[in-house]
Amino acid sequence: MKDILTTAAAAQLLGISTRTAQLWVESGQLPSWKTPGGHRRIPRQAVLDLIDRPVQQPSGVRAHAIIWAGKGRGDGWRSAGLPGLGLLLQIAEGDQQVREWLALTPPMLIVVEDADEGDRKRLVASLLKDGRLAQTTIVSLARTGSDTPVSRGPQRLQLKMLPDVAATSAAIVEQLMKTAHSDAGFAFRTPWNERARLAAVRDSGLLESAPDPGFDRLVRLAAHAIRAPIAMFTLVTQDEQWFKSRTGFDGSATPRDWAFCNETLVANELTVIEDLSKAPRFSQNPTIAQPYGFRFYAGAPVRDPLGFALGSTCVIDVKPRRLSANEREALGTIADAASNLIRLRALEREIS
Numbered sequence: 223m224k225d226i227l228t229t230a231a232a233a234q235l236l237g238i239s240t241r242t243a244q245l246w247v248e249s250g251q252l253p254s255w256k257t258p259g260g261h262r263r264i265p266r267q268a269v270l271d272l273i274d275r276p277v278q279q280p281s282g283v284r285a286h287a288i289i290w291a292g293k294g295r296g297d298g299w300r301s302a303g304l305p306g307l308g309l310l311l312q313i314a315e316g317d318q319q320v321r322e323w324l325a326l327t328p329p330m331l332i333v334v335e336d337a338d339e340g341d342r343k344r345l346v347a348s349l350l351k352d353g354r355l356a357q358t359t360i361v362s363l364a365r366t367g368s369d370t371p372v373s374r375g376p377q378r379l380q381l382k383m384l385p386d387v388a389a390t391s392a393a394i395v396e397q398l399m400k401t402a403h404s405d406a407g408f409a410f411r412t413p414w415n416e417r418a419r420l421a422a423v424r425d426s427g428l429l430e431s432a433p434d435p436g437f438d439r440l441v442r443l444a445a446h447a448i449r450a451p452i453a454m455f456t457l458v459t460q461d462e463q464w465f466k467s468r469t470g471f472d473g474s475a476t477p478r479d480w481a482f483c484n485e486t487l488v489a490n491e492l493t494v495i496e497d498l499s500k501a502p503r504f505s506q507n508p509t510i511a512q513p514y515g516f517r518f519y520a521g522a523p524v525r526d527p528l529g530f531a532l533g534s535t536c537v538i539d540v541k542p543r544r545l546s547a548n549e550r551e552a553l554g555t556i557a558d559a560a561s562n563l564i565r566l567r568a569l570e571r572e573i574s
Contacts, residue, residue: 225266229254232264241322253562256555271569283357284327285415285422285529289313290320290342292335292363298387306395307331308413308490310529317341327528328358330415333394335383337362350378361394371397409479411488415530419487420460422530426564427571428457428466436563437467440535440556445469447552448520448545450537455524455560456483457533466533480509486521486534492554493534494520497542517542520550522557527565535560 227235232252233243244262246252253268287309291299299313309330314320323329332355337346346362349355362374363383372380379397384390395414402414413419423429437455445453452470456463463481465474478484482504486493498504498517509516521536535557545553 227264227266227269229262229264232269235266235269253565255558255562258551258555268566282327282528283330283418285418285525285531286310286312286323286329287331287333288320288323288329289333290317290335290345291315292383295335295387299391302388302391304331304391304395305490306411306413306488307398308415308419308487308531310490317345320345328355330357330418331359331361331398333361333363335363335390336365337380337383338364338366350374359398361397363390410481410484412484413488413490413531419530419532422526422528423457423459423532426457426526426532427568428532428564429459429464431466434467434563434567436567437560438469440560440563441467441469444535444537444553444556447556448537448549450518450539452538453536454538455533455535456481456521458483458487463533471538476509480507482516482519482538483521483534483536485519486523486536487531490523490531492520492522492550492557494545494550496544499542515540520545520553522554524557524560524564526561527568532564 229243229247230240233240236243243252247254247262247264252264254262254264256262285308287304287307289299289311291313293315296313296315299311303311312323312329314323332349334342334346336342346360349360359377359379361379361381363381365383367380367382369382374380381393381397384393398414402416441453441455445451453468454465454471455467457466458478458481461478462475463478463483465471482495482498485495495501496518498507498510498519504510508514516538518539518541519536521534523531524533524535525531535553537553
């Protein structure tokens with residue numbers, strides 16, 4: 223279709239390389255969605271908007287972690303991840319890819335393995351002096367040296383690189399969560415990047431905003447695709463979840479400690495709870511009892527242009543159930559569409 227472009231076609235229209243267009247897509251600066259076959263497609267109008275209004279580097283940081291993995295450890299990092307941090311991972315095994323990613327808005331976290339060797343050592347030294355990365359946490363991992371964490375300044379940490387990637391990941395998460403204190407005093411867990419995530423929710427312009435037919439259509443589509451009686455697009459603030467759009471539920475908000483979507487924020491990925499009554503974390507949740515009687519939840523993160531999870535597109539049922547692979551893909555695709563709509567609405571506000 224003439225109104226839909228491939229990444230290569232968008233790059234040609236913009237006069238940039240396909241790789242640069244891919245980076246803009248990855249960073250959210252160029253709206254896109256993924257086809258069932260896994261191919262990226264871009265609205266022609268979004269490309270024309272960029273031609274009229276060139277890409278500007280947003281201030282602050284994006285909800286990404288760049289990991290320069292040790293040799294042969296990339297797949298281990300893709301499997302282990304950095305659970306609980308609320309970050310999207312970009313994993314590289316070469317310095318060129320790392321430098322391309324660093325040319326974008328700074329990430330919240332940079333992890334460099336084998337940081338005491340050659341090019342990696344030199345890169346870490348340059349990162350520590352880079353003023354653009356003042357808000358970025360930098361973790362260097364060395365095979366030799368102290369077994370205890372060493373602070374090299376604010377948001378600068380040196381750790382021992384462990385033979386097992388999962389153990390290395392767990393050590394990083396443990397140290398970072400110690401400094402977060404984000405869920406102190408709350409009855410629910412929060413991701414490491416909660417403070418920045420809450421700022422993103424406030425800055426989104428969506429809270430308490432008027433109904434939007436675009437989001438309403440996506441929520442109805444989620445209910446239809448998953449065959450669920452309740453579907454919502456939620457925004458999760460410090461103490462409540464507010465429903466930007468909903469079907470099958472009358473309330474406009476609930477306390478955050480009622481929110482199943484909080485689990486989606488912490489997991490930072492599509493989250494399915496097949497039987498809420500058997501999940502210990504929700505044994506005291508009021509929505510399990512009547513008149514609600516909720517038993518099933520599935521939600522996928524909805525993100526702002528910098529990758530912060532503002533809330534989720536979710537479905538709820540009053541009976542336990544499972545999701546098929548096609549239903550999981552459908553819910554994730556709808557959440558991606560909501561994220562793209564947020565980018566477009568933000569662009570509209572800038573232009574108006």
